Amino acid sequence: xxxxxxxxxxxxxxxxxxxxxxxxxxxxxxxxxxxxxxxxxxxxxxxxxxxxxxxxxxxxxxxxxxxxxxxxxxxxxxxxxxxxxxxxxxxxxxxxxxxxxxxxxxxxxxxxxxxxxxxxxxxxxxxxxxxxxxxxxxxxxxxxx
Amino acid sequence: xxxxxxxxxxxxxxxxxxxxxxxxxxxxxxxxxxxxxxxxxxxxxxxxxxxxxxxxxxxxxxxxxxxxxxxxxxxxxxxxxxxxxxxxxxxxxxxxxxxxxxxxxxxxxxxxxxxxxxxxxxxxxxxxxxxxxxxxxxxxxxxxxxxxxxxxxxxxxxxxxxxxxxxxxxxxxxxxxxxxxxxxxxxxxxxxxxxxxxxxxxxxxxxxxxxxxxxxxxxxxxxxxxxxxxxxxxxxxxxxxxxxxx
Numbered sequence: 147x148x149x150x151x152x153x154x155x156x157x158x159x160x161x162x163x164x165x166x167x168x169x170x171x172x173x174x175x176x177x178x179x180x181x182x183x184x185x186x187x188x189x190x191x192x193x194x195x196x197x198x199x200x201x202x203x204x205x206x207x208x209x210x211x212x213x214x215x216x217x218x219x220x221x222x223x224x225x226x227x228x229x230x231x232x233x234x235x236x237x238x239x240x241x242x243x244x245x246x247x248x249x250x251x252x253x254x255x256x257x258x259x260x261x262x263x264x265x266x267x268x269x270x271x272x273x274x275x276x277x278x279x280x281x282x283x284x285x286x287x288x289x290x291x
Numbered sequence: 292x293x294x295x296x297x298x299x300x301x302x303x304x305x306x307x308x309x310x311x312x313x314x315x316x317x318x319x320x321x322x323x324x325x326x327x328x329x330x331x332x333x334x335x336x337x338x339x340x341x342x343x344x345x346x347x348x349x350x351x352x353x354x355x356x357x358x359x360x361x362x363x364x365x366x367x368x369x370x371x372x373x374x375x376x377x378x379x380x381x382x383x384x385x386x387x388x389x390x391x392x393x394x395x396x397x398x399x400x401x402x403x404x405x406x407x408x409x410x411x412x413x414x415x416x417x418x419x420x421x422x423x424x425x426x427x428x429x430x431x432x433x434x435x436x437x438x439x440x441x442x443x444x445x446x447x448x449x450x451x452x453x454x455x456x457x458x459x460x461x462x463x464x465x466x467x468x469x470x471x472x473x474x475x476x477x478x479x480x481x482x483x484x485x486x487x488x489x490x491x492x493x494x495x496x497x498x499x500x501x502x503x504x505x506x507x508x509x510x511x512x513x514x515x516x517x518x519x520x521x522x523x524x525x526x527x528x529x530x531x532x533x534x535x536x537x
């Protein structure tokens with residue numbers, strides 16, 4: 147007769163206790179991301195405005211390992227931070243266990259696909275490999291073309 | 292003249308409408324709202340209005356109450372969308388021009404009308420070992436300084452009414468979560484200098500469904516009829532788990 151499923155049964159105590167690390171990660175990465183994101187926005191937008199963001203601008207930035215590390219850190223921290231937040235929301239709002247599992251698996255698959263793609267772009271970026279680079283004088287002189 | 296003297300001694304009364312959430316497991320119907328008009332005095336509480344309904348209008352209305360003075364914690368219910376004790380809520384403090392909505396606390400299975408199954412709530416309470424664990428057997432009382440006592444004074448006030456746990460949005464969808472009340476009662480022993488099992492309780496609450504599920508929405512702190520700073524207590528337990536000691 148009672149339509150609500152009885153809470154707290156069956157109760158599982160299995161699984162590694164990494165929720166603590168998840169909780170800690172959200173706070174630590176949040177603080178670091180504040181610096182990284184606002185630094186990123188300031189450098190990209192406030193100096194010469196949005197028109198300044200061109201292929202040459204990105205190529206120039208990524209010629210410096212400092213910005214590669216900056217952007218790489220931002221990519222990893224933000225994607226894991228966001229996915230973990232979405233996982234929390236999924237856990238809060240899904241009632242059925244199957245749905246919860248499906249959403250969590252999907253979230254992490256998407257997250258890691260994006261991380262791998264992004265990391266590939268940052269680490270293998272070569273402005274000279276783009277054939278249209280010849281039209282950008284600032285870069286093409288460094289490509290020996 | 293006689294009419295005036297009568298007025299002096301007269302206690303003003305008000306007519307209020309109560310919408311009560313009714314559910315009878317035996318009639319095969321879904322839960323529904325039922326309205327009652329009640330004549331109340333300015334000193335009456337919601338519990339008095341429920342009593343008047345039960346005693347004068349509909350004897351089948353079912354709700355829990357024991358002491359009726361805010362100590363036993365039996366009559367926690369959702370009044371106008373907020374968890375409160377019916378015995379501590381004065382009707383004149385609510386908006387009397389509007390109907391008063393009374394429903395069972397959320398997240399626990401309704402058994403009848405305003406009565407819910409409290410067993411899952413008590414199970415979470417039992418799971419945190421809410422009793423003193425000490426190896427020695429002193430001949431006299433266990434001494435404690437005023438400062439040591441002050442650390443957990445707030446959480447000793449809990450009356451296990453479940454108003455906090457059933458106001459928690461995490462508990463509503465995830466019945467596995469220990470809930471604020473169990474954590475408050477764990478806090479009461481974790482930070483007690485006489486207790487020797489704080490590590491055990493911290494480990495229990497370091498569970499997937501333990502303190503990390505808390506989203507600090509502060510619903511529990513607002514709901515607590517004893518004024519316990521529940522969210523603060525949960526945060527202190529989180530901190531104790533992080534540093535590994537109380």
